[in-house]
Amino acid sequence: MGLDPVFAPDVPLKVRRLFExxxxLFVPAGQPRPKRQTSWSIEPGATFGSLLVWLAVCVGGWILGLIIFAITLPTAxxxxxxxxLAAVAVVMTVGVAASSAIEDRGHKTVRLHHGKYLLAxxxxxxxxxxxxxxxxxxxxVLGATVTQRGLLDEVKNELVLPEQLWDMGQVLHEQSVLRARQREVARGMATAELDAVLGPQRRALSRSVDAIKRKVELLERYADRVRSADAALRAEAALDDGDRYIELLARTEPAGDTSVVQGFADEAAGLRDTLARSIDAARDAGRTLALPD
Structure with missing residues (x-):
């Protein structure tokens, strides 16, 4: 479906970057929480074999070093x-053994935050x-110029919108689970008793879906208002080139029509009013997101 993961607002940024x-590594919320994983739990045979090889290398290296020391150095x-050399080998062996028993940081992060993110x-x-x-x-909304310039700061998009997405994601996930459950229960059966049970459940699910649709439509309406404000802002920015066009006319038509200059001025005033109205409309639409249903 091409969906991005949805994270709870309190999930650290490092978890989001880990997903990228x-x-x-990430496990859907509909599956059990992943268990603690180490080299021993994933591949015990391979881990044990690697340790044996490491011990053989350490012992062989120590014996070779002992021979070289005996030939080249005084006895003491x-x-x-x-x-x-033996002490170094022991310390390194302990370190290798300990690392095989330590959980990978990525797996640990995913395990600890399981349930605080939703996947496609x-x-x-x-x-x-x-x-x-x-x-x-x-x-x-978040990518709009009017948002990045702080013209909609009072709506607190950076806080409100992630919370809205997470709340919607949780409800939509539960709707998915219940729809699947209803299909499973109703498969191969059609009795009055079953209809009596499933009927109210289906109506409740339908009402929940309608409520989420209204919230999505509110978000889309807000995005449309922000898009309009962005367009007005870009149009106003284009007016900054007005003087260059006036100069161009003056150079090519010394007795140019002054109505062109007046047209630029009138257009600038009109665009400023349009921008102000567009931003006010976007703010009004954004405020509705935080209102209770």
Missing amino acids: RRPE VAAWASLA EDFDEDSGRLLGRAQRAVKT
Whole structure:
């Protein structure tokens, strides 16, 4: 469905960046929380074999060093050098053994934050379609120039919109689970008793879907207002080139028509009014997002 993951607002930025680098680590909320994973739990045989190879290398290296020390160094010095080499080998062996028993940082992060993120696999087609619309609207708002310049700061988009997405994502995920459950229960059966149970459940689910649709439409309306404000802002910025066009006319038509200059001035005033109205409309639409249903 091409959906982006949805994260709870309190999920650290490092978790979001981890998804960008290693998305395969993340487990859908609909699946059990992943267990703690180490080299021993994933591949115990390979881990044990690697440790045996490491021990063989250490012992062989120590014996070779002992021979070299005995040939090249005085007895006392050779003894101390052999002891130091053995100590280094023991410390390194302990470190290798300990690292094989430590959980990979990426797996640990995913395990600890399981349930605080939702993946595309957590949504069925209907829920995914609604979530995709909401995500596109949020991207439009956050990427708009009027937002980045702080012209809509009072709406607090950076805080409100991620919370809105997470709340919607949780509800849409639950709707997906319940729809699948209803299909499973109703498969191969059609009795009055079953209809009596499923009827109210379906109506409740339908009302929940309608409520989410209204919220998505509010987001899209807000995105449209922000898009209009952005267009007005770009048009106003284009007026900065007005003097260059006037100068161009003056150079090519010394007795140029003054109505052109007046037209630039009138257009500038009109655009400023349009920009002010567009920003006010965007702010009004943004405020509705934080209002209770």
